[in-house]
Amino acid sequence: MRDFISVQDLSVAEIKYLLETADRFRTHDYEISKQLFAANLFFEPSTRTKMSFIVAERKLGLEPLELHAEMSSIKKGETLYDTARTFEAIGANVLVIRHEADDWMKELNEKLSIPVINAGAGTKDHPTQSLLDAYTIYQEFECFKDLNITIAGDVKHSRVARSNAEMLSKLGANVYFTGAPELMDESLGYPILTLDQAVEQSDVLMLLRIQHERHHGFIHAAIEYLEKYGLTVERERKMQNHAIILHPGPVNRGVEIDSSLVECKRSRIFNQMENGVYVRMAVLTKQLLNWGIIHDDQIKKCDTIERKQPIRAM
Numbered sequence: 001m002r003d004f005i006s007v008q009d010l011s012v013a014e015i016k017y018l019l020e021t022a023d024r025f026r027t028h029d030y031e032i033s034k035q036l037f038a039a040n041l042f043f044e045p046s047t048r049t050k051m052s053f054i055v056a057e058r059k060l061g062l063e064p065l066e067l068h069a070e071m072s073s074i075k076k077g078e079t080l081y082d083t084a085r086t087f088e089a090i091g092a093n094v095l096v097i098r099h100e101a102d103d104w105m106k107e108l109n110e111k112l113s114i115p116v117i118n119a120g121a122g123t124k125d126h127p128t129q130s131l132l133d134a135y136t137i138y139q140e141f142e143c144f145k146d147l148n149i150t151i152a153g154d155v156k157h158s159r160v161a162r163s164n165a166e167m168l169s170k171l172g173a174n175v176y177f178t179g180a181p182e183l184m185d186e187s188l189g190y191p192i193l194t195l196d197q198a199v200e201q202s203d204v205l206m207l208l209r210i211q212h213e214r215h216h217g218f219i220h221a222a223i224e225y226l227e228k229y230g231l232t233v234e235r236e237r238k239m240q241n242h243a244i245i246l247h248p249g250p251v252n253r254g255v256e257i258d259s260s261l262v263e264c265k266r267s268r269i270f271n272q273m274e275n276g277v278y279v280r281m282a283v284l285t286k287q288l289l290n291w292g293i294i295h296d297d298q299i300k301k302c303d304t305i306e307r308k309q310p311i312r313a314m
């Protein structure tokens with residue numbers, strides 16, 4: 001794999017390698033003994049992905065470069081390709097890109113000499129989010145096979161839904177969708193459950209935000225949406241004892257989930273955010289290694305004691 005663009009490009013072995021590497025980064029500190037720059041080019045708003053990439057880069061000893069799109073030469077009409085080439089020319093060793101276009105990577109056309117990591121592409125792909133979600137699920141269940149995982153909400157406009165459904169199916173889970181009929185996408189080929197079925201049968205209930213910025217004409221009052229399609233306190237009580245709640249964030253409290261459930265006992269929403277740092281460290285090092293920009297002996301273990309317990313090997 002040249003660039004880290006899509007879950008489609010990842011084999012099961014590669015996914016497991018990345019999850020095991022993330023677990024090593026969770027349990028130990030590592031640092032790369034070479035000066036390297038990581039450019040973070042975010043053309044769409046982001047809090048979790050952008051900040052966790054920056055934390056991941058700093059933890060590894062990389063120097064983050066941050067583009068503020070509104071204050072950059074993008075405003076003067078510079079293209080994505082020319083922006084990316086500029087960062088390469090001034091010394092970036094890896095590019096992390098989020099852009100509203102589904103296929104923004106086609107503009108780069110593999111013409112760069114440094115690795116590119118997809119931090120979110122339109123409605124199509126969000127591979128590092130899928131990795132952190134898979135890692136959070138593995139932390140809980142130590143397996144994927146035959147887990148019932150339901151993705152609930154605005155499936156139609158969600159890159160998280162697409163990437164997660166593909167990754168979790170590859171890993172052996174049973175993936176379902178649920179939500180308002182106008183927000184489903186039957187062409188993806190996953191079974192669609194009623195919300196009541198999903199709540200009672202799922203080991204993992206993954207809620208999605210309504211992507212208002214990506215569509216028009218689906219307007220519900222928050223309370224009406226919550227009652228019809230969201231996770232209310234009453235529905236949460238019907239979940240299996242062991243079942244967990246995920247949400248990629250940002251959360252619309254009181255819309256797709258009752259506000260009191262965001263930090264309830266079965267919520268793993270903030271664990272997902274923490275895990276985002278470890279999986280992004282894993283993806284950054286894998287790309288730098290694949291490209292020969294670093295070698296294994298340049299990744300130094302910094303601590304001598306385990307800080308946290310590793311999870312069972314995948």
Ligand code: CP
Pocket residue numbers: 045046047048049050120129248249250
């Ligand atoms: N989950 C996610 O991508 O969040 P941000 O948009 O805040 O990065």
